[in-house]
Ligand code: OAD
């Protein structure tokens with residue numbers, strides 16, 4: 240067990256966070272599927288990430304949707320059901336508490352489409368990959384909430400054409416405004432927390448590379464090393480729901496005060 244090493248990393252990371260809080264210095268967080276794992280939402284690249292034998296890369300693409308829109312929609316309905324049955328966990332809540340003390344010096348960038356950060360109470364959230372609860376018309380591009388009862392194909396409430404999930408697929412650009420806010424937050428940050436991402440999907444992972452190039456102090460929380468670990472000043476090899484509350488407590492903050 241590398242407990243001693245984690246203890247050192249937590250201590251060092253807590254100091255960085257305490258400094259940011261005291262000086263109201265901008266802090267940016269990037270989260271991935273790992274932060275929702277303890278809520279029971281499967282990650283993409285674990286063995287549980289498969290759905291009926293398909294890898295996400297085979298379903299989350301424009302080509303997959305063109306070929307079989309019903310199957311793609313079914314995958315998204317299944318994911319929405321999993322998320323609806325889940326609750327935010329202590330990791331999500333710790334980030335709410337951090338936002339409460341940093342206020343507009345806090346930005347949360349998430350690759351997750353599950354909406355659990357907002358359900359936990361986070362407000363300054365930038366959804367880089369869209370949201371599981373919205374559909375976008377393939378014809379008029381209008382975006383609308385997906386009805387709770389949706390099962391198969393989803394159609395546009397305005398023009399009746401086929402809608403698609405309002406999420407970013409492989410090979411697609413990120414929403415312009417979200418990307419701009421993300422780059423801006425990273426460029427201004429003094430500290431970046433990277434939580435629960437494998438760091439293999441671009442351009443999101445590039446935000447951590449950008450932070451490193453700008454000299455931002457990077458703290459990573461992940462039970463496994465990731466593609467980004469070499470960029471981190473501190474690596475805390477634990478689950479988010481354990482590490483984040485401990486980190487806040489060590490920084491002198493109340494992890495449940497959000
Ligand atoms: P991945 O499934 O690639 O990676 C999940 C990461 O979470 C891994 O590094 C795990 O070690 C880590 N992890 C697992 N349990 C954890 C826990 N309890 N606490 C902290 N970390 C934990 O998910 P992402 O990196 O989010 O894109 O994947 C990036 C993108 O690929 C997703 O946003 C999605 C996917 O295709 C789109 O939908 C466009």
Ligand code: ZN
Nearest residue numbers: 376379395398
């Ligand atoms: Zn339409």
